[in-house]
Structures are given as C-alpha cells and as structure tokens.
Amino acid sequence: MYEQYEARLRQQPDDVHALDAYWREACAAGDQARVLDWLRRAVDADPEVPGFHFMLGVALQGLVRYDEAHASFREALRLALRADARPDAPPPPGPGVPVPATTLCCVDCRNHELAIATLRRSMAQCRFERVVFFTNRRFELPGIEVAEIPDVGSIAEYSRFMVKALGDWIESPYALVVQYDGYILNGRCWQPAFHDYDYVGAPWVDGGAYAVGNGGFSLRSRRLLQALRDPRIAELVPEDIAICRTYRRLLEDDYGIRFAPADLAARFSFESVPPSGPTFGFHGIAHMVRIVDMSEEELAAYRPGAAVQYVKN
DSSP states (O other): OOHHHHHHHHHOTTOHHHHHHHHHHHHHTTOHHHHHHHHHHHHHHOTTOHHHHHHHHHHHHHTTOHHHHHHHHHHHHHHHTHHHHOTTOOOOOSOOEEEEEEEEEEEOSSOHHHHHHHHHHHHHHEEEEEEEEEESSOOOBTTBEEEEOSOOOSHHHHHHIIIIIGGGTOOSSEEEEEOTTOOBSOGGGOOGGGGGSSEEEOBOTTOGGGOBOOSSEEEEEHHHHHHTTOTTOOOOSSHHHIIIIITHHHHHHHHOOOBOOHHHHHHHEESSSOOSSOOSEEOOHHHHHHHTTOOHHHHHHOOTTOOOOOSOO
C-alpha cells in the first residue's frame, strides 16, 4: 500500500508530495508508527521546512506521545514565525482596529520567541492602550513593554500569576490575554459587546452552563482581576477552570462578575469547538501550525479538523 511512497522517499527523503500523501494515508489508517521514521528522515534531510515538523507532530500525537508532538509543533512554529520573533523587528504597521481601554499581554518564560511573535501578530491586527510581555529575560522590543518577573516554569506557577498577580500590573479596564499558541486572527471581528462582560473565552466542549471558557486567548476585566484576590479562591490549577468553573458562582454572587454567553464567546475565539464563522482570535498549537501561513480567504474557510495543505511549495 505504501511501497510507492517509500520508493520515492528512498531516492529523495524530503520529497514533499510523496511524504504528504504517505503521511495522510498512514494517519487515516492508524499506521502512524510506520510513517514515523520517514518523517524523521525528511526532517533530517531539510530541517528548515516547518511542515515536516508539523507532520511529525501529528503522527506522534496519534501515537499518544504528546510531549514529543508538542516539541515538533513548537519547532514548526519557530521556523514559520522567525521574522515575527526577531527582537529587533519593527513594530507592525498601523493603524489596526482600535481595541480601547485594553492591555494586550502575554506571560511566558519558556517560549520567548513564539510569545513575541504572537504579540506581534496580534498587534498587526489591532492597536491597544498598552502591550506587555511578562517574562524572565530582558528584551528590547519596539512597541512592546517588557516586564521582568520571577521565573514561571510550570502550570501551577503560571496559574498563580494569572489569578493572583496579573491584577497588580494591569491599569486599564481590560486585559486581552494571549499565549504563545494563539493570537488575533481578524481585527475586524472585534465587537464592543465583548467589553460588556468581565470574562470572554472560547467555549469548551460539553461545558453546559459553564461552557465559557478557554483562558489561552481571553478578555478579562480589571474588576475580575481584583476579585480574584479573594483568599477563598485558592485552588488555582488550571487557572481558567478555577475562574470559569470552580469559583464562578462565588465571582458572580459576591462580586457581580459577568461571564460572556456562549454564542458571543464563539464569535470571540475558538479552541475545541469548531466556529460557525470568522472569529476575533483562537487558541491551540495544532490550529496555529495549520493556519499560520493562511490567507484571509483561507482563514475564513478554516474549520478545525478540516483537511488543509500543511506543506506548501
């Protein structure tokens, strides 16, 4: 079944078309283990092709080797976003859609280059009152304020910073939180109605009444950040579950915190639930590697799980 592809790859390990066809058929048949060595050979033959790393990541994910898969995804992104990640890159050209009374921010002490690229991608779409990169290293980034913080090296440390410390740094009425694997896709999808709520994040699958939502790309009010200092809020990992489920009732009843309805949140961002139309942003490393080089037309048609061309000529 796969002999034709293997014969071509023996002659040319980085044959894009042969590898792409082999990989698709193997993954569809659940034969990821068979194609794994060929994907590694392609990476060795041409390590500068982001798509090779992505295909390797998908195959590893299918084999439930998630740490290795995410490492491959991150390398694919690093290669695809090199221009955006350079510390000396100029600020994105304006003017961008205004998002008033809002600080764009990212907290990352591990994936520095990707976090910088994510901020720049978002800044290319919109303009903010302030843009802050919270990290453990000193950078000079045009248009981005760098706030040096103690090392954040685990999910627990990240969650504690987001719940208990972020409010010390945010002076604007709202903060748009992004992570290294999510950013603004279409500034024209910004809606002033997002500011009617204290928390907006992509809906979760099977979330029921507490479906909103994902914290990796989320809008949070300063009111919420201040309310989170309540000492009763102590189970913090992961931070978006703590805010949106564990302590949601407390936040609503004692502080009047308003969580966006699922239909509005679905227009704000997507993560695990496929969107019905264009969204303001997204979160998720697998999505990001797929869409990083897409045109506006391709982005408008993108739906999670749909077949896309991962390796472009």
